[in-house]
Amino acid sequence: MKAVQLPKYESTPELIEIADPEVTSPLDVVVRIGGAGVCRTDLHIIEGQWAEKSGVTLPYTLGHENAGWVEAVGSAVTNVAVGDAVILHPLVTCGLCRACRDGDDVHCTSSSFPGIDSDGGYAEYLKTTARSAIRLDDALQPADVAALADAGLTAYHAVAKAARKLRPGDRAVVIGAGGLGHIGVQVLRALSSVEMIVVDRSAEALALARELGADHTVLADGTQVEQVIELTGGDGAEAVIDFVGEGGAIEDGVASLRRNGNYYVIGYGGTLAVPTIDIISTEINFIGNLVGSYNDLAELMVLAAQGRVTLHTSAYPLADFGQALDDLDHGKVRGRAILVP
Missing domain, CATH: 3.90.180.10 (Medium-chain alcohol dehydrogenases, catalytic domain)
Structure with missing residues (x-):
């Protein structure tokens, strides 16, 4: 063969x-x-x-x-x-x-x-x-x-974990709407009534995310964290689902998370560096997905x-x-x- x-x-x-x-x-x-x-x-x-x-x-x-x-x-x-x-x-x-x-x-x-x-x-x-x-x-x-x-299995595995924790009225940020992310958007929409905010550098990817059920889309133009914080009433999101994991996405994602929020790591390539005092003082959680x-x-x-x-x-x-x-x-x-x- x-x-x-x-x-x-x-x-x-x-x-x-x-x-x-x-x-x-x-x-x-x-x-x-x-x-x-x-x-x-x-x-x-x-x-x-x-x-x-x-x-x-x-x-x-x-x-x-x-x-x-x-x-x-x-x-x-x-x-x-x-x-x-x-x-x-x-x-x-x-x-x-x-x-x-x-x-x-x-x-x-x-x-x-x-x-x-x-x-x-x-x-x-x-x-x-x-x-x-x-x-x-x-x-x-x-x-x-x-x-x-x-790609789909990885997206489903992570999003299903998040969906089991999220409640109606909660907000979730999806970072990346490309190969894995556009699947994750669909799975999240199918499994949860959460208010979904999708962040990406590509306007085309964001347009697709809107078609697939995103409630809000945010172009990563340097003001993305401020836009997410505004969309979440100043509190941040209950969940961040990161399909990128490098190139500043981790820092943006952590900054977009509310107290006692969950950060789901799917994309990789970067380094997670968060002061331990910030983790314990806000009780945020980092969850790997394989x-x-x-x-x-x-x-x-x-x-x-x-x-x-x-x-x-x-x-x-x-x-x-x-x-x-x-x-x-x-x-x-x-x-x-x-x-x-």
């Missing part, structure tokens, strides 16, 4: 021929890829930022946002069948550890992460397990939802099938992976780029 592999860090990935994956275990599922999301994390992987953390042996196949059709199954697989359209939870998990049994499988103690520390879905086929496969509603196509497997559970993804697929969460995508043939990565790197992708074999 054709696959896009990274031969070494800080180099251009290569489209090569490798062996097709095969079923070797009773719970294996081989999927014919219908869409693989192109994520900024892939750029970070290529740059070597994940080298130490992932410990992966190069070369290997990129791609951790994957959906397609079941091509083959092991003898013990009962939840999906050959021909089913599926989206894949990004982790391959054991099902036996305490985290898995708690439904918190993103923290499985013996998981692998295709596209991060094992072969991923920038390819024609991918091997995963039955525990990772979620059958898609007939209204959904793999290429249309593939990026929800990570991908999401199988159940989170299943719930997100319900919203997608209902049309309450839609993904804005730009499709590229698998052979044009380099263009997709370059377009993403230079901010030319609206929503999410999807590779289609």
